[in-house]
Amino acid sequence: AQTVTQSQPEMSVQEAETVTLSCTYDTSESDYYLFWYKQPPSRQMILVIRQEAYKQQNATENRFSVNFQKAAKSFSLKISDSQLGDAAMYFCAFRDDKIIFGKGTRLHILP
Amino acid sequence: NAGVTQTPKFRVLKTGQSMTLLCAQDMNHEYMYWYRQDPGMGLRLIHYSVGEGTTAKGEVPDGYNVSRLKKQNFLLGLESAAPSQTSVYFCASSKYSGSSYNEQFFGPGTRLTVL
Numbered sequence: 001a002q003t004v005t006q007s008q009p010e011m012s013v014q015e016a017e018t019v020t021l022s023c024t025y026d027t028s029e030s031d032y033y034l035f036w037y038k039q040p041p042s043r044q045m046i047l048v049i050r051q052e053a054y055k056q057q058n059a060t061e062n063r064f065s066v067n068f069q070k071a072a073k074s075f076s077l078k079i080s081d082s083q084l085g086d087a088a089m090y091f092c093a094f095r096d097d098k099i100i101f102g103k104g105t106r107l108h109i110l111p
Numbered sequence: 112n113a114g115v116t117q118t119p120k121f122r123v124l125k126t127g128q129s130m131t132l133l134c135a136q137d138m139n140h141e142y143m144y145w146y147r148q149d150p151g152m153g154l155r156l157i158h159y160s161v162g163e164g165t166t167a168k169g170e171v172p173d174g175y176n177v178s179r180l181k182k183q184n185f186l187l188g189l190e191s192a193a194p195s196q197t198s199v200y201f202c203a204s205s206k207y208s209g210s211s212y213n214e215q216f217f218g219p220g221t222r223l224t225v226l
Binding site: 100 | 188201
């Protein structure tokens, strides 16, 4: 069975600095997709970034980028120029037929 | 385009009562999912459906039943609620996977408390 592990329950970063959230996963599949979702206090789940496993190039969305290491089964999220609005729970997710989520990392932004 | 909606938004039940949570999507998505979110546990998949008339068990299906009689609706039922089912429930939908990735679109969540 697939598993997703986020080893950092909480992290803090100074506003305007860069922070990296870790995620590892376990699967025997070769074709799958990975996502990072953001959940602010409103509880709404918001897609931040996605990565196809067959693509070697790391995905980037504005200030958000990933470091995808397929052999190591690692999928970390880097947030550059952190803003107060980035404060939220962040969930890493793995998808083949259904999505499996990690337990989340709560990110605090320090002014 | 309302996206994914959930009814109700909040509910308080007594142990042993039953209820049904309704999820509706207007995006013509084939796949629909029910998750529960508990503190420190992330989102855990309860049941999911890959199309009208079909359902499948997820990680934590016990104590829940589901039905997908119409493509746009996915119902989650609790026949005899227990305090352990106190949680926030999220519904999500996505297009048919096929060969391309598809993100899930989430509803706003239902906060359920079982006393």
